[in-house]
Amino acid sequence: MTVRSSRRSGGARWRAPVKPRPPSSLDLATADDHALGDEATFRRLGFFDLDMSAQSADGVEFEQCRFRGSDLSGGHLDGGTFTDCLFERTNLANLRAEKSSMLRARLSASRMTGLHWINGAVRDVTVSECRLDLSSWRFTDFASVVFEGCNLTQADFQNADLSGVRFTNCDLTAAQFSQATMAGTRFANCNLAGIGGVTSMSGAVIAHQDLIALSYTLAAALDIQIEDVGGE
Known part of the structure; x- marks a missing residue:
């Protein structure tokens, strides 16, 4: 479910992002068992060095997942959610995400050239040293x-x-x-x-x-x- 914030008027007091809440342990995701699909839910998974490029899904949910060195470029997500997720050296170039939300996440040293995050919500997120x-x-x-x-x-x-x-x-x-x-x-x-x-x-x-x-x-x-x- 996409989280949307209300439109604000006037300057709000600055609040630093709330940090993601990582799980105590992760299971490793595999390309065969964890391909994207409509309404799929992924929890406490590590997506490490996987090729997930050009995949499309509606309503997919990621919760307490970690992406490192994986490729999600060129895909299409509609109504997706990322909650308490970490992205490191991940390729999100030309990913199209519509009406999607990101809550409590950190993205670092990742390639996001041409990313389309349209009509969505981004809350409590830090994006560091990314393209x-x-x-x-x-x-x-x-x-x-x-x-x-x-x-x-x-x-x-x-x-x-x-x-x-x-x-x-x-x-x-x-x-x-x-x-x-x-x-x-x-x-x-x-x-x-x-x-x-x-x-x-x-x-x-x-x-x-x-x-x-x-x-x-x-x-x-x-x-x-x-x-x-x-x-x-």
Whole structure:
């Protein structure tokens, strides 16, 4: 069942993500016995170095699972849920997840280029040192989420609720924020050059060192001309 947060107005007080709750022990998953299927439920499993690419399923649930070195790229999940899961060096490139949710999870050093997480929910999640260029998060609600040290160039956050997100040391060059909810969204030491939808950033909190690049983008959006004025 997809967990959705309500749209918020005004800056909410920042809350760090709740850590995942790993199981005391894991059983090892196998490609033959644990292929994705509609309404399948996977609990306390370790998906280590498995090729699960290009698989599709509706309503699949993962609870207290750990993914390490596995390949889930190019698949399609509709209404999937990931609860208390860990992802390490996992390939999620071009995975399409619609109306899916992620609750209490951590993703690290994973490839997520072209990931589509559309009209879903992400809550109490930390994404660290991941490649997320060209990813799309349209109409997704975020609550207590951290992106740190991530490549988010040309990521698409249109119509997303980002009021519960903190971006730290991320490359957000040419990312799209049109019609996003951003009151309380925090940016620190990020590259914000060329972002789209800058006028949607009302209420966001931006570190002063990030403001210079953003000011040029904002000026362009408002058709403000900038010129150097100096003596002969």
